[in-house]
Amino acid sequence: MKIEDFFNQQNIIDLSFFNFSNAITACYYARDNLEILKVNDNLLEFFPILGNVNNVYFPDVLEQIGLPGKQIEEFVRDINENGTVLIPEIKISIDRKERVYSLLSTRTKNDSFTYLNGVQGQFVDRTTEFNLRKERQNLLDEKIRDHEIIEEKSRQLESLAKRLAKYLSPQIYQSIFKNENGGVHKHxxxxxxxxxxxxxxxxxxxxxxxxxxxxxxxxxxxxxxxxxxxxxxxxxxxxxxxxxxxxxxxxxxxxxxxxxxxxxxxxxxxxxxxxxxxxxxxxxxxxxxxxxxxxxxxxxxxxxxxxxxxxxxxxxxxxxxxxxxxxxxxxxxxxxxxxxxxxxxxxx
The missing domain is CATH 3.30.70.1230 (Nucleotide cyclase, GGDEF domain)
Incomplete structure (x- = not known):
């Protein structure tokens, strides 16, 4: 008899997902075939159009929130071939307002509890960060050299980045904030x-x-x-x-x-x-x-x-x-x- 037979499957999944329940990111966990098993409250707050997504094919969720078909195909290919996907920038229109997210996903493997083998990921809301970058760039483009304004925008951006860093490993954090087109660091x-x-x-x-x-x-x-x-x-x-x-x-x-x-x-x-x-x-x-x-x-x-x-x-x-x-x-x-x-x- 395997060790997983002694435990309640749903309780183990809930316990494994506990750290993400109160995260500031929008998190999901899916089966190996990308069928969603669990999401936290932030996923529905980020994307109110979704409704109940349990047992829904995750690429269908990506399509529903507005990702282009080509990007969805690349996601499925990369998660199947590489086991890891990092999309640094996803622009979505919600209530006629543009919002920007990053999507990180990876396949999980657990030899003791096979039902934890699947795909986990999280959307990071970067809208405020991108707006701050845009405002700062506009100030520079218009040659407005008000030092105090630029410094304040930089402090706000740094504060936001540090807040997100508490929920992400240092190398994933660097991949998102320091290398926009880069992927996960090699071993x-x-x-x-x-x-x-x-x-x-x-x-x-x-x-x-x-x-x-x-x-x-x-x-x-x-x-x-x-x-x-x-x-x-x-x-x-x-x-x-x-x-x-x-x-x-x-x-x-x-x-x-x-x-x-x-x-x-x-x-x-x-x-x-x-x-x-x-x-x-x-x-x-x-x-x-x-x-x-x-x-x-x-x-x-x-x-x-x-x-x-x-x-x-x-x-x-x-x-x-x-x-x-x-x-x-x-x-x-x-x-x-x-x-x-x-x-x-x-x-x-």
Whole structure:
């Protein structure tokens, strides 16, 4: 019997789609044959003409909102051949007003839950951004050099881009905002230092704390750890509950030795910061405080954009990631366990 037979199919799909339910983008999830299974509320708010689209063929939805037939054919071809589609600019007239969207779609693959194998995607509303660009360009074309006006438009554009960046992986964000005609970044083989940490007995903590207090504790923990990671030059891959996956050596590297040293420095700073914040967390109900375990390994990994359950992530794959995970589980409380290669790099 397969593991998927023990779970309710609809509940698993709903849980997988949960992160998109409150997103500012318009999201959908479809079967492998492009028949829509689930959408969030924003899809109908963005395109009120649609109505109920469940069990509707997604290319028919694209036709209904006004995409040209050629563009729809290209979408179907690319999603079938490449598994990923990025359309940076879609112009649609809604209530006689032009709106602009980007469409990102990718095929998902899950060996444990085969009914999660399908296509997920999201429309990003870029109308405000394009209007700001148009206004700014008009100011330049008309030789109106009012410095304060141009700066304000630029600040608004930057603010909008940063807001959207919270919902998109960094490389997808760059594809949309920095390279209008570009696609998803290619994969690469690189020598990286991998860091993985988690909170000891986090499940027990989650079961005992009230939801609001749990959110306060975990959000403050992840925020503090993220700040240290950024300051040390690490690339934050993802948060998996209380776990944090970070790597050094991509997109920029100062050499494997320096990458390993920076990762070790980051881990030490994180341990120190956890100790400093424990009194604060105890006041929030974490009676014994927070204890963490950390694992670090170095080796060659594949890095790039990969489709996962209802999401396209810029992430890292390879045995060093698995080794870091094993080291993390073997580490003592409030300690760091590293592999021999990383140890040799630090000593050198």
């Amino acid at each position: 690469a083989r690189k020598n990286l230092t991998i860091f993985l940490s988690d909170i000891v007995k986090f499940t027990d903590l989650a079961d005992t704390l009230e939801p609001e207090r749990l959110a306060t504790v975990i959000n403050s923990y992840l925020s503090e750890m993220s700040l240290i990671a950024v300051e040390c030059g690490g690339t934050i891959d993802k948060f998996i509950g209380d776990a944090v996956l970070i790597f050094f050596g991509d997109p920029e590297s100062e050499g494997e030795t320096e990458d390993a040293l920076k990762c070790a420095e980051m881990a030490i700073r994180m341990l120190k910061r956890v100790g400093e914040l424990n009194n604060h967390w105890k006041k929030l109900g974490v009676i014994d405080g927070i204890k963490v375990r950390m694992g670090i390994s170095t080796g060659f990994c594949t890095v790039g954009n990969f489709g996962s359950d209802l999401r396209l992530d810029y992430t890292v794959l390879g045995s060093p990631v698995n080794l870091a995970a094993r080291l993390q589980t073997m580490a003592d409380h409030n300690s760091i366990l590293i592999d021999e290669y990383t140890k040799d790099l630090i000593k050198s």
